[in-house]
Amino acid sequence: MTLPAIHCSHGGAWLRDASGTRAVSKGEAVMAAADTPLLLLNAPLVATRLGYPDLSGLDLLELYAFIHPARFVVPTPKGLAKALGLAEPASESDIPALLQTAADALLATCESDAWAEREGAWSALQSLTRMRWPWAVLLNGRIARPERAERWLFSRLPEWEEAADLPQPAQVRLEQDEVLDRLAALTGSQAETRPGQRAYAIETSEVFAPRPRQGQPHVLLAQAGTGIGKTLGYLAPASRWSERSGGTVWVSTFTKALQRQLRQESRRAWPERRPDGSRPVVVRKGRENYLCLLNLEDALQGGFAGRAAILAQLVARWAAYTRDGDVIGGDLPGWLGTLFRQRGITALTDRRGECVYAGCPHYRKCFIERAARASAKADLVIGNHALVMVNAARGRDHAARPTRIVFDEGHHIFDAADSTFAVALSGAEAIELRRWIIGPEKASRGRRRGLAARLADIASYDEAGGRAISAAREAAEALPGDGWLQRLVENTPSGPIEELLAAVRALVYARDESGGAEAGYGLETEAAELEGAFVEQAQAARAALADLRQPLIRLGVRLEAILEEPPDWLDGPGRARIEGARHSLAWRIELVAAWEALLERLGGPADPEFVDWLAVERSDAREFDVGIHRRWLDPMKPFAKVVLEPAHGVVMTSATLRDGEDWESAIARSGARHIGVEPRLSAQQSPFDYAAQAAVLIVTDVPRGDIAALAAAYGRLIEASGGGALGLFTAIRRLRAVHGRIADRLARGGLPLYAQHVDPIDTGTLVDIFRDDPAASLLGTDALRDGVDVPGHSLRLVVMEQVPWPRPSILHRARRLTGGGSAYDDAIIRARLAQAFGRLIRGRDDSGHFVVLSPAFPSRLLTAFPPGTPVQRVTLDEALQRVARHGSGDGIVSPDRAQSSA
Ligand code: SF4
Numbered sequence: 024m025t026l027p028a029i030h031c032s033h034g035g036a037w038l039r040d041a042s043g044t045r046a047v048s049k050g051e052a053v054m055a056a057a058d059t060p061l062l063l064l065n066a067p068l069v070a071t072r073l074g075y076p077d078l079s080g081l082d083l084l085e086l087y088a089f090i091h092p093a094r095f096v097v098p099t100p101k102g103l104a105k106a107l108g109l110a111e112p113a114s115e116s117d118i119p120a121l122l123q124t125a126a127d128a129l130l131a132t133c134e135s136d137a138w139a140e141r142e143g144a145w146s147a148l149q150s151l152t153r154m155r156w157p158w159a160v161l162l163n164g165r166i167a168r169p170e171r172a173e174r175w176l177f178s179r180l181p182e183w184e185e186a187a188d189l190p191q192p193a194q195v196r197l198e199q200d201e202v203l204d205r206l207a208a209l210t211g212s213q214a215e216t217r218p219g220q221r222a223y224a225i226e227t228s229e230v231f232a233p234r235p236r237q238g239q240p241h242v243l244l245a246q247a248g249t250g251i252g253k254t255l256g257y258l259a260p261a262s263r264w265s266e267r268s269g270g271t272v273w274v275s276t277f278t279k280a281l282q283r284q285l286r287q288e289s290r291r292a293w294p295e296r297r298p299d300g301s302r303p304v305v306v307r308k309g310r311e312n313y314l315c316l317l318n319l320e321d322a323l324q325g326g327f328a329g330r331a332a333i334l335a336q337l338v339a340r341w342a343a344y345t346r347d348g349d350v351i352g353g354d355l356p357g358w359l360g361t362l363f364r365q366r367g368i369t370a371l372t373d374r375r376g377e378c379v380y381a382g383c384p385h386y387r388k389c390f391i392e393r394a395a396r397a398s399a400k401a402d403l404v405i406g407n408h409a410l411v412m413v414n415a416a417r418g419r420d421h422a423a424r425p426t427r428i429v430f431d432e433g434h435h436i437f438d439a440a441d442s443t444f445a446v447a448l449s450g451a452e453a454i455e456l457r458r459w460i461i462g463p464e465k466a467s468r469g470r471r472r473g474l475a476a477r478l479a480d481i482a483s484y485d486e487a488g489g490r491a492i493s494a495a496r497e498a499a500e501a502l503p504g505d506g507w508l509q510r511l512v513e514n515t516p517s518g519p520i521e522e523l524l525a526a527v528r529a530l531v532y533a534r535d536e537s538g539g540a541e542a543g544y545g546l547e548t549e550a551a552e553l554e555g556a557f558v559e560q561a562q563a564a565r566a567a568l569a570d571l572r573q574p575l576i577r578l579g580v581r582l583e584a585i586l587e588e589p590p591d592w593l594d595g596p597g598r599a600r601i602e603g604a605r606h607s608l609a610w611r612i613e614l615v616a617a618w619e620a621l622l623e624r625l626g627g628p629a630d631p632e633f634v635d636w637l638a639v640e641r642s643d644a645r646e647f648d649v650g651i652h653r654r655w656l657d658p659m660k661p662f663a664k665v666v667l668e669p670a671h672g673v674v675m676t677s678a679t680l681r682d683g684e685d686w687e688s689a690i691a692r693s694g695a696r697h698i699g700v701e702p703r704l705s706a707q708q709s710p711f712d713y714a715a716q717a718a719v720l721i722v723t724d725v726p727r728g729d730i731a732a733l734a735a736a737y738g739r740l741i742e743a744s745g746g747g748a749l750g751l752f753t754a755i756r757r758l759r760a761v762h763g764r765i766a767d768r769l770a771r772g773g774l775p776l777y778a779q780h781v782d783p784i785d786t787g788t789l790v791d792i793f794r795d796d797p798a799a800s801l802l803g804t805d806a807l808r809d810g811v812d813v814p815g816h817s818l819r820l821v822v823m824e825q826v827p828w829p830r831p832s833i834l835h836r837a838r839r840l841t842g843g844g845s846a847y848d849d850a851i852i853r854a855r856l857a858q859a860f861g862r863l864i865r866g867r868d869d870s871g872h873f874v875v876l877s878p879a880f881p882s883r884l885l886t887a888f889p890p891g892t893p894v895q896r897v898t899l900d901e902a903l904q905r906v907a908r909h910g911s912g913d914g915i916v917s918p919d920r921a922q923s924s925a
Contacts, residue, residue: 033770039119192270248709348390380603381596449650659694
């Protein structure tokens with residue numbers, strides 16, 4: 024390989040060409056890249072490092088995605104070396120040579136008989152050549168033309184099989200012995216006996232007992248200290264119950280990391296496939312997570328242009344090899360989408376509910392339909408909180424609704440319910456509905472079509488149905504159309520909803536006092552003290568929505584009638600398509616009704632069940648949505664009704680379910696009391712020796728609000744620990760400011776620093792990179808506080824920039840008022856601290872420091888940390904010494920200096 028290669032980091036840039044490797048300035052690097060295509064790894068990241076957004080070149084990640092679709096790789100030089108079995112680079116200056124060797128190795132794969140992903144490559148390459156994909160020139164000639172024409176993707180994918188519904192589960196009661204035997208089988212005979220895990224398994228098994236009364240499920244709240252082995256603790260009774268009863272257990276998680284872990288651990292209890300080829304364990308996600316084959320076909324046939332068309336080809340390569348078609352958090356590399364700087368991947372999913380079900384030529388191969396069918400027959404379905412709630416609220420198939428549910432990461436149920444049962448009439452939401460009904464306004468390249476086109480056969484067969492479609496189409500003209508936000512800003516709204524949104528925007532700007540205006544954040548104001556003119560606009564908008572809902576209802580009735588008395592021409596697939604349409608119509612009717620209810624209230628007395636407010640959403644001071652919002656004051660009310668009441672057994676479990684030793688808020692936040700159920704409680708302490716493994720250091724001399732001091736503290740702490748630090752922020756602005764001040768210096772010292780909201784890399788991949796490199800550190804916000812599972816040496820220091828106060832939003836103020844004032848805040852902060860602390864110690868051999876940079880950390884928050892954890896208030900210098908000592912191999916805390924409370 025004679026192609027030159029470049030590597031850039033915060034520490035510098037290195038170029039390798041015919042004369043060898045040399046360090047170059049950013050300017051030289053940019054000139055070299057403009058001159059000739061360079062080999063590089065992760066072009067957007069290199070472009071960010073060089074400050075040259077137009078950078079392009081031969082990106083090895085694109086080549087990897089073509090040659091090994093659906094295969095995992097950490098997208099760093101070290102990760103690539105590992106994936107290809109090459110020697111890892113010893114220093115940054117070795118990386119350009121590695122890139123050349125890696126390119127050679129990948130290109131050589133194409134000529135090897137052992138290439139597992141050869142099928143489809145030649146055909147894809149022909150298209151990629153026409154698109155002038157830079158790698159095509161190098162691949163042509165290496166990939167032999169197959170002797171027989173390759174089948175095209177859509178004929179290669181397997182079809183799913185329709186199967187009879189499962190009978191209802193047998194009513195069984197699990198005995199303790201069988202649960203413990205199953206647990207022993209899962210953990211293995213060599214495994215140490217863990218009393219906490221055994222007790223936990225037995226407690227959990229109780230929820231699988233027959234339900235005593237209708238609407239009264241067994242509910243267990245189980246606090247499971249980190250390290251007790253809760254996953255196998257509940258999989259033991261779950262697998263035993265499913266085996267004996269023939270029923271399905273759902274395990275619901277909040278993070279993808281836990282889903283991955285569950286998929287692996289479930290292998291101990293179930294085989295990958297049953298003798299009939301079906302899968303006993305299925306991961307199920309919302310439909311917007313899966314590749315829509317019709318959208319992909321559309322993209323491959325001209326719907327996508329330029330770089331996006333190349334992305335579509337790479338996704339098509341992956342589609343032939345994927346396990347389940349999950350493009351978000353599945354086996355499609357998370358970094359692939361970010362290489363193309365567009366929302367290309369999202370456009371390949373079915374986000375807008377435009378699925379035509381059996382009317383789709385790929386229906387029998389559709390990943391979404393396959394996952395839905397597989398989960399109906401599975402013993403274990405691994406889902407997420409939002410999906411479980413949405414499924415319970417408006418699932419298509421009543422029989423497939425979950426009845427035995429383990430909510431792991433149970434401390435997130437409240438937030439998941441809060442968003443699931445929220446209502447927002449905003450510009451972005453309303454235009455989606457308009458597009459669903461009318462179709463896109465401009466001549467679109469894609470296949471997106473409106474209701475009339477999707478149901479053309481109904482319109483021509485059924486006159487009343489046809490009239491309803493036309494009326495809905497006409498009424499939908501009242502919804503915001505393309506360019507609505509611009510019109511709002513210019514105060515030239517069009518139609519009653521835009522007029523209302525313009526009034527909302529004006530009112531928010533007039534009244535907001537949150538300070539968000541200067542900071543570039545979103546703005547909001549209560550929906551109170553509204554003037555007559557505003558209320559009139561709201562009522563005009565409500566009337567327009569009512570005019571839209573009526574024909575939608577009439578259409579629903581017609582579809583129902585057609586299904587009841589089907590015409591001769593209606594075959595099975597046609598029927599399925601109408602059922603699909605009726606289902607998506609039903610939830611849009613519900614949505615419009617909820618909007619009407621929201622508007623009806625404006626100007627009237629407030630409903631104590633809800634919190635309503637008006638908001639302008641902004642990111643970096645740029646507006647992106649305007650709307651009226653409604654949340655349940657207690658979202659566990661609707662949760663209890665739609666999820667708990669129909670269930671038979673529910674476990675809510677987490678390492679941080681209760682507040683210290685106090686169960687009251689956990690019980691209230693379970694929703695059980697809303698259906699008159701008093702949950703059972705169980706608590707198992709973590710087996711970790713926190714006194715020896717961890718120490719909390721509260722640094723008292725970094726002044727709040729002093730960014731320079733904050734950045735210096737972060738930089739020195741990361742240096743003291745030699746990397747391995749997770750930095751947690753409550754504001755993106757401060758995160759960026761800190762990163763900007765310290766990243767270069769740290770990188771020059773061999774300590775790479777990555778950051779959410781800065782690096783053009785998705786969060787999951789950032790965590791993979793962090794896990795893979797013990798010298799790396801990672802800065803981030805909320806998602807990292809909860810979703811990082813990095814056991815071992817890679818994470819040995821957590822630094823929080825300050826006490827994680829809740830954002831004083833209107834919603835928060837309302838809940839605080841009814842939730843006990845400052846005690847409510849304290850409980851939230853303690854939960855956040857406990858979550859963040861939980862990132863540090865994941866295994867028996869882990870050790871590290873948890874540092875909070877807060878001059879005034881209230882003592883009442885200290886119960887957030889596990890009992891026995893030493894806590895000290897120290898100066899930054901002392902903290903640095905302690906962290907450095909740990910970095911050089913010393914223990915965490917010297918017993919004489921430790922104190923259990925500060
Ligand atoms: S059935 Fe629906 S989601 Fe599946 S491929 Fe077809 S249009 Fe897409």
